[in-house]
Amino acid sequence: MSKKKYVWLVCMFLIMIALLVAGCSGNNKETTPNNENEKDLNLPGNNGSNNEEITADEPVYGGTLRVIVASGPTAIGHPTEGGVARIAAGFPGVESLLGLMDDNQGLEPLLAESWLEDPDNMTITFKLREGVKFHDGSELTAEVVKWNFEFFKSKSRLRYVDYLDEIEVKDKYTVVFHLNNWVNLILGEWSVMGLYSQKAIEENGEDWAYTHLVGTGPFKLEKFTRDVGANWIKNEDYWQEGQPYLDRVEYYYIPEQSTASMMMEAGEADIWTAADALNTSRLAEKGFVVQKSWAGQETVIIPNTLDPNSPFQDKRLREAVEYALDKQALAAALGYGLFEPIDTIVSRGMPGGDKQFRSYDPEKARQLLQEAGYTDGLPISIIAQVGSGGRNEIAEAVAGYLNEVGFKVELDIADAGRFLEEVWNGNWKDLAVAVTATTNLASMHIWWGPQGIFVGGLRRPDEFVDMFRASLQLRTKAEQDQAMAEMVHFIAEEALVIPVYHEPVRLIHNGKVHTDYLRQGQGRWKFNEVWIEK
Amino acid sequence: MLSYIVRRLLWGLVIIWLVTLIVFFVIRLLPGDPLLIYLAQNQDINSMPREQIDALYREYGLDKPILVQYANWVFNLLRGDLGLSITYRQNVGKLMLERLPVTLHVGMTGFIVSLVPGVLVGLIAAMRRASWIDNVVTIISYTGIAIPVFWLAYILIYVFGLRLKWLPIAGYVSPFEDFWLSTKHLIMPVICISLPGIAATARQMRSSVLEIASQDYVRTAWSKGLAEKAVVCRHILKNSLIPIITLLGMRIGFIFGGSVIVENIFAIPGMGRLLVGSIFAQDYVVIQANALIMAVIIILSNLLVDISYGWFDPRIRYD
Secondary structure (H helix, E strand, O other): OOHHHHHHHHHHHHHHHHHHHHHHOOOHHHHOOOHHHOOEEEOOOOOOOOOHHHOOOOOOOOOEEEEEEOOOOOOOOOOOOOHHHHHHHOOOOOEOOEEEOHHHOOEEEOOEEEEEEEOOOOEEEEEEOOOOEOOOOOEOOHHHHHHHHHHHHHOOOOOOHHHEEEEEEEEOOEEEEEEOOOOOHHHHHHOOOOEOOHHHHHHHOOOHHHOOOOOOOOEEEEEEEOOOEEEEEEOOOOOOOOOOOOOEEEEEEOOOHHHHHHHHHOOOOOEEOOOOHHHHHHHHHOOOEEEEEEEEEEEEEEEOOOOOOOHHHOHHHHHHHHHHOOHHHHHHHHHOOOOEEOOOOOOEOEOOOOOOOOOOOHHHHHHHHHHOOOOOOEEEEEEEEOOHHHOOHHHHHHHHHHHHHOEEEEEEEEOHHHHHHHHHHOOOOOEEEEEEOOOOHHHHHHHHOOOOOOOOOOOOOHHHHHHHHHHOOOOOHHHHHHHHHHHHHHHHHOOOOEEEEEEEEEEEEOOOEEOOHHHHOOOOOOHHHOEEOO | OHHHHHHHHHHHHHHHHHHHHHHHHHHHHOOOOHHHHHHHHOOOOOOOOHHHHHHHHHHOOOOOOHHHHHHHHHHHHHOOOOOEOOOOOOEHHHHHHHHHHHHHHHHHHHHHHHHHHHHHHHHHHHHOOOOHHHHHHHHHHHHHHHOOHHHHHHHHHHHHHHHOOOOOOOOOOOOOOOHHHHHHHHHHHHHHHHHHHHHHHHHHHHHHHHHHHOOHHHHHHHHOOOOHHHHHHHHHHHHHHHHHHHHHHHHHHHHHHHHHHHHHHOOOOOHHHHHHHHHHHOOHHHHHHHHHHHHHHHHHHHHHHHHHHHHHOOOOOOO
């Protein structure tokens, strides 16, 4: 055979490999798990729709639920270490005194069968369920609850700790928190903190708790490996009779979107809670079920209104920014149909989220810019945190719209360290693109309160601070929602923050999983009620 | 020889000291405050009293001047204390003990896998120069060198994980826990790590064999009527290996560098993944320890490479 023929043979071999790879990519529908479930289960509280499909059938026992999350905690069973990831990672095994009700409706009994909040006497009393056991066999008592809260306090991880005078163990199953001041955020904050076995931590030490967890939940931690995953097995002695339904829960910590997506398609996992908009939309097209929550994140633009030299002291310029943005187009382009434009700092459907203050009007934006004296345009900078590929697409898109109306935008794409430092300390020059999450009075406090996150650069007028302080004394949820709406409207009226879009929390599953996790807005996952079809 | 090794080790210490200097000060040139990132990620920033935050700065020694921080770090290093991670809130030495075996398991398997096929294929291609085998090896080895690791990883996942479902897509299982499952998890990452190595080794081996094969002593061996096997094994192979040894020494660095990409794509809990997370969190001590350990491994592997020259070529002496 001549040399030329050999070369041809090699070329043909390579082409065949290429064709094989390309050929494999066709006919994607073959791998769809269940095309009949191709529907968007938009849960109540978020533009209607229903979730009947996920609760209509009778639960069946058995099976392993395999869950992909983007990352795991650095510690799983330590009451205060491990970051926010620890809370979500511990859902199968950890429970709290009270649980979040579905659809942002407040609190319901969990480990405490009842509670009494007495603002006049400044006490909160919890009556515990009797007979609840931790995974190590020790009993949940008032002493254990007290120990947990003393532990949080000793590690400076108890919010509103200054309001706590003492914790009284009234009897074996009754614990009373004595306060020196009452604000309505305390109950919601303290009652949902996970409770851990005092016996296990005292016997084994805090270091042990980094990789071991002993709670009261429906699943016992079998094994936790940092950056790999966590395996849970059914708690046969769970206090809720007949539950849980599943035999096992396995968590996989997969940081790469493409890897996680292919694991879902290959059937190596049942649920993925961290898909970006592109992968969510892609998998939905392939027949996976997407569930959306009422909760989520809001992308907003925050003008620096504290710096006396900032041009954004002028309200007209802040309004010009909002008029310049076609939020509908931004949400559609960046959200693949999942994002929704917002008119205030909260999503539509939340208290204060139902009123529009400004709509897309580039002509008005130009006019406002000129009225403010910037006839030749205004050079500004926008700081945003770096995203994939070293870019920040939302900041780029916003810059495009602002340049159209006369701003001259210079983008400052910062790494996480610099971005956080500038945003937390208020050092950003003009505008900052930030992602926030406001769903109730407590999150209003964290993000927008007088000591909120953007405290260094966002002006809180005295009138707003007064409204905020007054809201903390309101007792009913209706009153609190009303106050929250007023504060949200105040921020919008003053254009102190420019809302852009809402990105709902969502999960993708293979159509065989029955869970209403997102009705609790990611604050709780009732694993005892989860089941999967055989 | 002993004095040479001692000399090299002393130079190694100097290099390690330079690495500590560079890593320590370069990280601190980056804008951002690691403690602030930690607190922000844990949403503790506005619930923790200022005194407590100040106490954390003191706990990590971040309240001291930078030169004092450096001196403290080096002093603790000499006592075997790698420091306390800000993100993990644990001793970095303990973290490294968790991660290093995983990276070594994946990396060294990839290293060994790349060694034998690369040498064999290169040798065969050279001995059958200008044949179809040579052409195939040349094309495949150039392709292997040119393929980006991340692209190869996704193609492998797509073909063997998603389509054929032969291999698990991601994760890691210790071989002591389940050897077969561990091996299945290892196959794709090892291919990603070893393929560029196989290709580079094959190219280098081919060139080296061709050069040695044209030497007078090889011609003499042929003219003596020795069998091909004897000529190749006794006279060509051993003498062709010296450039390969150099190349392999350099590959050690690649194994640790490449682990960053491979470990992230395949969700392997090794040093590469730890490094990426630590860089995003600006967890100074973890980054420093990671760089330091890599430097030590590379220095030691290069020393081994230099020592092994003498075995492959007795003319090389270090005295």
